[in-house]
Amino acid sequence: MKSWNKTGKILPAVATLVYLFMWAPVFILVLFSFSNNKFGIKWEGFTLKWYAELFNNVAVRNALKMSLTVAIITVVVATIAGTLTAYGLYKYKFRGKRALRTTILLPIVMPYVVTGAALLAFFTRIVHVPLGYPSILIAHISFSVPLAVFVVLGRMARIDWTLEEASADLGADRLTTWRKITVPLLLPAIIASAALIFPWSFDDFTITYFVAGVGSTTLPIYVFSQLRYGATPVINTIGTIFVTLPIIGLLLVSLLQKKEVT
Amino acid sequence: MENIPCVELRNVVKRFPSVTAVDHVSLKVEQGKVFSLLGPSGCGKTTALRLVAGLETLDEGDILIDGKVINDVPAHKRECNTVFQTLALFPHMTAEQNVAYGLERRKVPKNEIKRRVGEMFELIQLGGMEKRRPSQLSGGQRQRIALARSLVLKPKILLLDEPLASLDRKLRKEMQVELKELQREVGITFLYVTHDQKVALSISDIIAVMVEGRLEQVGLAKEIYETPRTKFIADFMGATNIFSGKVVAKTNGELQLQTEKGLKVIAAETKDSSKKITGISIHPELIEILPKNTGLKGDNNFKGKIVEMIYQGDFIETKVCLDQTSELVTVHLSSRQDREAQFSPGEEVLVHWSPESSNILLG
Numbered sequence: 001m002k003s004w005n006k007t008g009k010i011l012p013a014v015a016t017l018v019y020l021f022m023w024a025p026v027f028i029l030v031l032f033s034f035s036n037n038k039f040g041i042k043w044e045g046f047t048l049k050w051y052a053e054l055f056n057n058v059a060v061r062n063a064l065k066m067s068l069t070v071a072i073i074t075v076v077v078a079t080i081a082g083t084l085t086a087y088g089l090y091k092y093k094f095r096g097k098r099a100l101r102t103t104i105l106l107p108i109v110m111p112y113v114v115t116g117a118a119l120l121a122f123f124t125r126i127v128h129v130p131l132g133y134p135s136i137l138i139a140h141i142s143f144s145v146p147l148a149v150f151v152v153l154g155r156m157a158r159i160d161w162t163l164e165e166a167s168a169d170l171g172a173d174r175l176t177t178w179r180k181i182t183v184p185l186l187l188p189a190i191i192a193s194a195a196l197i198f199p200w201s202f203d204d205f206t207i208t209y210f211v212a213g214v215g216s217t218t219l220p221i222y223v224f225s226q227l228r229y230g231a232t233p234v235i236n237t238i239g240t241i242f243v244t245l246p247i248i249g250l251l252l253v254s255l256l257q258k259k260e261v262t
Numbered sequence: 263m264e265n266i267p268c269v270e271l272r273n274v275v276k277r278f279p280s281v282t283a284v285d286h287v288s289l290k291v292e293q294g295k296v297f298s299l300l301g302p303s304g305c306g307k308t309t310a311l312r313l314v315a316g317l318e319t320l321d322e323g324d325i326l327i328d329g330k331v332i333n334d335v336p337a338h339k340r341e342c343n344t345v346f347q348t349l350a351l352f353p354h355m356t357a358e359q360n361v362a363y364g365l366e367r368r369k370v371p372k373n374e375i376k377r378r379v380g381e382m383f384e385l386i387q388l389g390g391m392e393k394r395r396p397s398q399l400s401g402g403q404r405q406r407i408a409l410a411r412s413l414v415l416k417p418k419i420l421l422l423d424e425p426l427a428s429l430d431r432k433l434r435k436e437m438q439v440e441l442k443e444l445q446r447e448v449g450i451t452f453l454y455v456t457h458d459q460k461v462a463l464s465i466s467d468i469i470a471v472m473v474e475g476r477l478e479q480v481g482l483a484k485e486i487y488e489t490p491r492t493k494f495i496a497d498f499m500g501a502t503n504i505f506s507g508k509v510v511a512k513t514n515g516e517l518q519l520q521t522e523k524g525l526k527v528i529a530a531e532t533k534d535s536s537k538k539i540t541g542i543s544i545h546p547e548l549i550e551i552l553p554k555n556t557g558l559k560g561d562n563n564f565k566g567k568i569v570e571m572i573y574q575g576d577f578i579e580t581k582v583c584l585d586q587t588s589e590l591v592t593v594h595l596s597s598r599q600d601r602e603a604q605f606s607p608g609e610e611v612l613v614h615w616s617p618e619s620s621n622i623l624l625g
Contacts (some may be wrong), residue, residue: 165317166350170364170411178364184354221416 026243033236050233057234063222070218071202074140079194082148083186090156107146115143116210123211131213137212140201147200150195155189195253199246266329268293268419268451269314274323276309283309285475290505291419292590296445296452298462301472302498307455311421314453315344327418333495341602343412344421349580351396355409358392364415382410402433409444419451438464459499463487471495494623496543501621502592506541515616523587528561547594548619551580552612562615566591568607579603582613
């Protein structure tokens with residue numbers, strides 16, 4: 001019983017510490033984004049002026065616009081391409097399928113520095129893609145497709161494929177079967193991969209930094225460049241937005257799931 | 263014009279990389295009949311069904327529906343529908359949407375779809391369940407929705423791939439009866455695939471026994487059960503007493519066979535008596551057990567000793583070891599007989615069956 005009691009105290013203590021360690025910096029960042037202190041490191045009363053400054057800052061607005069544009073296009077293209085790829089990999093037999101299946105998932109574990117450097121060399125020396133929107137989009141899509149493939153393949157293994165046969169049997173052609181049966185069955189995985197890819201693309205710093213070129217700035221790159229002038233309260237506000245948006249997203253998703261269950 | 267079979271297979275062959283699943287199968291399914299493909303798992307019966315449905319492409323031969331070759335017609339344009347073993351109800355649609363699916367694909371007008379789906383729900387007695395998802399229905403209800411989804415399209419033939427396999431025993435029996443009634447009511451032709459001889463016997467007009475891709479015997483349900491032609495079918499249909507042997511004498515309407523161990527068995531002569539006979543089989547319920555001191559009555563009387571009695575509820579599976587050859591004979595002793603005679607293991611008895619009960623085997 002004694003040892004039980006001991007664990008009973010130590011475990012919660014460790015858990016609390018870990019939790020604090022994880023959340024304290026984030027909490028302080030959010031807190032100081034509302035602080036009047038102009039270095040953003042001390043509490044000097046509540047203010048929203050940094051948010052006002054943020055939204056009046058053209059550079060930030062442009063960076064945000066670029067990040068959102070890139071993320072949205074990446075989500076749409078990568079999810080569609082990834083779903084089709086996964087379907088092909090799962091349903092059809094062809095030579096080199098195993099090799100393709102392995103290599104297509106490889107970019108997920110590739111170090112970003114390697115991917116970034118390789119893409120930059122590729123874009124500037126071999127195919128001459130202009131750096132900026134085109135290079136950033138290609139880079140983001142290329143590291144996002146494997147994610148979609150991975151998520152959708154996982155779902156495919158749990159689907160009863162006689163459903164497609166039943167659809168054909170009842171008179172549906174291939175396209176109708178895909179539209180009416182296959183896509184609805186894959187929808188949870190498609191949504192999940194989109195939800196995964198969006199923050200992945202929106203947050204990406206390393207690869208984007210390599211291929212962005214001069215003058216194109218996504219939000220993470222902007223934040224990084226501003227840090228050279230020290231942490232400003234505006235950075236804190238950006239951080240706050242970065243933290244809040246995914247949490248809202250998560251809450252929405254779990255709300256939707258709850259609704260579907262009942 | 264008379265007697266065009268609903269479905270006909272002519273020398274159909276389907277090869278998979280490791281096995282020939284369907285090996286030169288020819289059969290005719292007549293209009294309005296229940297035709298069963300019966301066989302152990304892996305015998306190719308499901309592949310044969312899928313060939314008719316168009317879900318597999320055939321390597322040789324022809325498949326005809328209503329006298330027209332349909333080899334190259336894709337699955338979604340064939341006038342046959344399938345009830346799958348897994349039922350394959352669309353989980354993201356309601357029962358009603360499942361049933362309407364095929365009609366929508368055929369571009370049937372909305373109000374007619376509504377009417378026909380409604381009629382179908384009445385036929386399968388599931389009125390009120392229209393808005394439920396498959397996951398909210400019981401096994402038997404799902405079964406009926408799967409049937410309705412196919413029947414609503416009024417196919418020329420309904421293909422059923424062990425649709426009752428997933429149900430428990432009692433429900434399976436109920437659905438068997440329901441299925442047969444529904445078939446009569448709608449007057450539709452069934453091609454039914456199963457490995458369960460009991461289901462096949464109770465539901466079929468014609469049974470074709472399939473073994474390793476070939477049809478071994480095709481006949482009325484009664485014929486398949488009472489006069490199986492080969493050892494395999496005899497065994498599969500539950501005729502556990504199988505003796506290999508050859509004919510040693512023929513006398514006025516009777517054949518005398520000698521089994522490998524030397525037992526002399528009498529069988530009545532049939533139209534197959536002139537062919538090469540390789541043995542005989544006897545269903546266990548056709549054998550009688552008599553007390554030792556009973557006077558011999560005619561042919562096929564053997565002395566033996568009861569070695570085992572296993573209670574099965576409606577009968578007692580009794581094994582008797584014959585004195586003469588030490589061969590085991592299995593008898594299904596009815597509970598009534600047992601009550602009268604009070605047999606017990608170890609008892610010396612007499613077993614007897616009539617020459618007509620000896621079924622001649624040709625392979």
